[in-house]
Amino acid sequence: MDISEVKRIAVIGAGTMGSRISLACALHGYDVIVHDISDDALRGLEFRLQFFGYNWVQAGLTEQEAVEKSLSRIRTASDPADAAADADILIEAVSEKLDVKHKVFRQFDKLCPQRTIFVSNTSSLLTSEMETSLKRKDRFAALHFHRYKTVVDIMRGTKTSDDSVELLKQFSRSMDELPIVMKKEHPGFLHNWMFISWLEAGIWLAAGGYGAIEDIDRSWMKVHNMPYGPFGALDFVGLDVASDIGTGLEGKGHPGHWREIREFLKPYIEKGYLGVKTGRGFYTYPEPAYAQPGFLEEE
Numbered sequence: 001m002d003i004s005e006v007k008r009i010a011v012i013g014a015g016t017m018g019s020r021i022s023l024a025c026a027l028h029g030y031d032v033i034v035h036d037i038s039d040d041a042l043r044g045l046e047f048r049l050q051f052f053g054y055n056w057v058q059a060g061l062t063e064q065e066a067v068e069k070s071l072s073r074i075r076t077a078s079d080p081a082d083a084a085a086d087a088d089i090l091i092e093a094v095s096e097k098l099d100v101k102h103k104v105f106r107q108f109d110k111l112c113p114q115r116t117i118f119v120s121n122t123s124s125l126l127t128s129e130m131e132t133s134l135k136r137k138d139r140f141a142a143l144h145f146h147r148y149k150t151v152v153d154i155m156r157g158t159k160t161s162d163d164s165v166e167l168l169k170q171f172s173r174s175m176d177e178l179p180i181v182m183k184k185e186h187p188g189f190l191h192n193w194m195f196i197s198w199l200e201a202g203i204w205l206a207a208g209g210y211g212a213i214e215d216i217d218r219s220w221m222k223v224h225n226m227p228y229g230p231f232g233a234l235d236f237v238g239l240d241v242a243s244d245i246g247t248g249l250e251g252k253g254h255p256g257h258w259r260e261i262r263e264f265l266k267p268y269i270e271k272g273y274l275g276v277k278t279g280r281g282f283y284t285y286p287e288p289a290y291a292q293p294g295f296l297e298e299e
């Protein structure tokens with residue numbers, strides 16, 4: 001398949017990243033169909049698309065008019081067969097759990113046309129452990145999008161064809177994102193391996209009682225001139241997703257203190273304080289303290 005033949009993208013999972021990816025695809029002219037097992041998630045899609053749209057307009061990445069226009073290219077489907085029909089690329093963005101990914105791949109491998117290329121937006125799982133549930137191993141890779149339109153990580157499976165990788169590079173470029181192809185399989189790609197270590201270091205300092213959450217963020221924000229610190233970033237990732245990512249990296253060589261980290265996140269997760277997506281995590285949204293004037297000057 002040539003990139004000019006790619007018209008329809010099926011996005012499975014309407015959460016944080018499914019929304020972000022859908023918007024990017026629609027902004028660049030693709031027809032997008034979004035499926036989720038949760039009707040609540042499908043109902044909340046519009047809000048999340050507007051949220052990402054607003055942020056990208058503020059960051060100068062697009063214009064409000066383009067965001068509004070792109071929304072008409074996105075539709076939802078609670079029926080998986082409807083989502084699968086005529087998909088050129090299927091982007092899996094469901095929960096970061098291997099068994100859930102396998103279930104989705106098995107289900108859609110049967111429903112999608114032969115030509116459909118499958119990709120996973122996983123943050124920490126390996127292509128070799130995900131591909132086992134797929135027949136189309138030559139048309140499968142990890143294609144990992146980030147919060148902002150910047151870089152897309154590409155990781156082959158054991159049988160991914162060169163044609164598939166080339167198409168995914170072109171697909172990434174068609175959305176003004178830089179494709180970075182891994183030289184070999186690695187959990188967390190390049191960026192996430194470093195990013196997760198940063199999040200984990202922030203939690204480690206708070207869990208050990210060395211500093212307040214706000215001071216840990218303040219310290220990072222001030223020194224690096226960044227709009228958020230590790231806890232602001234965790235709120236965006238989602239505390240449940242971050243905990244699952246840690247579990248995914250555990251035992252794959254990542255030096256993080258994941259057991260202690262999960263213990264620290266657990267009470268927040270149990271209360272439903274999952275971050276931006278639930279309106280409360282370490283901070284409250286839509287106006288978190290770290291984005292308020294004077295935050296960097298307080299003690």
Ligand SMILES: NC(=O)c1ccc[n+]([C@@H]2O[C@H](COP(=O)([O-])OP(=O)(O)OC[C@H]3O[C@@H](n4cnc5c(N)ncnc54)[C@H](O)[C@@H]3O)[C@@H](O)[C@H]2O)c1
Binds near residue numbers: 015
């Ligand atoms: N949150 C981030 O910053 C971030 C960044 C890059 C990559 N990722 C990765 O993207 C993926 C999704 O993360 P997220 O933050 O969007 O999670 P999320 O919890 O916001 O959304 C996951 C969605 O998957 C749906 N889902 C679960 N099982 C399903 C199934 N069987 N069929 C259809 N839908 C199903 C859930 O209902 C939910 O709406 C994960 O693999 C995560 O590691 C996350």
